[in-house]
Amino acid sequence: GNSVTQMEGPVTLSEEAFLTINCTYTATGYPSLFWYVQYPGEGLQLLLKATKADDKGSNKGFEATYRKETTSFHLEKGSVQVSDSAVYFCALSARRTANAGGTSYGKLTFGQGTILTVHP
Amino acid sequence: DAGITQSPRHKVTETGTPVTLRCHQTENHRYMYWYRQDPGHGLRLIHYSYGVKDTDKGEVSDGYSVSRSKTEDFLLTLESATSSQTSVYFCAISEWRGLQSYEQYFGPGTRLTVT
Numbered sequence: 568g569n570s571v572t573q574m575e576g577p578v579t580l581s582e583e584a585f586l587t588i589n590c591t592y593t594a595t596g597y598p599s600l601f602w603y604v605q606y607p608g609e610g611l612q613l614l615l616k617a618t619k620a621d622d623k624g625s626n627k628g629f630e631a632t633y634r635k636e637t638t639s640f641h642l643e644k645g646s647v648q649v650s651d652s653a654v655y656f657c658a659l660s661a662r663r664t665a666n667a668g669g670t671s672y673g674k675l676t677f678g679q680g681t682i683l684t685v686h687p
Numbered sequence: 688d689a690g691i692t693q694s695p696r697h698k699v700t701e702t703g704t705p706v707t708l709r710c711h712q713t714e715n716h717r718y719m720y721w722y723r724q725d726p727g728h729g730l731r732l733i734h735y736s737y738g739v740k741d742t743d744k745g746e747v748s749d750g751y752s753v754s755r756s757k758t759e760d761f762l763l764t765l766e767s768a769t770s771s772q773t774s775v776y777f778c779a780i781s782e783w784r785g786l787q788s789y790e791q792y793f794g795p796g797t798r799l800t801v802t
Binding site: 599601603609610611612613616656660674675677678679680 | 720727728729730731732735745777779790791792793794795796
């Protein structure tokens with residue numbers, strides 16, 4: 568089955584430090600890959616995505632590159648801010664396949680999340 | 688922001704009572720999902736829907752049922768709540784094009800406590 572493994576946290580950084588959160592995946596075929604962010608007390612927000620190998624997703628200074636050869640989608644930011652403190656989830660969405668009932672669906676498989684705390 | 692609301696946002700209930708959580712969307716998306724979020728487990732899929740009256744089980748469906756009578760509403764019911772169902776519940780919506788899904792958009796969550 569599909570799975571996502573994230574580096575364990577929590578991660579604590581000083582403001583303006585470089586951030587890397589590792590994410591590796593196991594999936595059949597060519598999944599889409601996502602990073603979601605969850606701020607305290609809120610739902611998940613899509614941060615960035617990549618739908619095919621070598622695609623780079625980017626948003627708000629964050630970047631991640633879809634590496635098929637290493638099955639990875641590591642999240643990076645060159646200079647973190649206090650406002651980046653949140654929980655980050657890596658996720659994959661499998662391509663749609665037919666199930667035994669003949670219907671088609673795909674599900675989002677999440678990593679366990681990485682807590683990031685940035686200090687001034 | 689995607690038009691997804693969840694109600695109630697917070698609920699405390701007693702063991703053995705039935706509970707229904709509601710997810711409402713204004714995006715006319717075909718796919719809707721219910722997840723639960725627990726420390727150390729990330730998000731786990733409970734049930735999902737791929738159209739009106741079309742639903743199927745996710746990975747942690749025991750003790751839960753769902754219904755979808757209209758495109759915009761997806762209900763999650765705990766028939767007889769247990770303490771192990773204390774969690775934060777998130778609804779999500781999505782669309783598909785061909786074999787590739789678009790991203791899922793999440794609601795604000797419902798914090799459920801079963802005492």
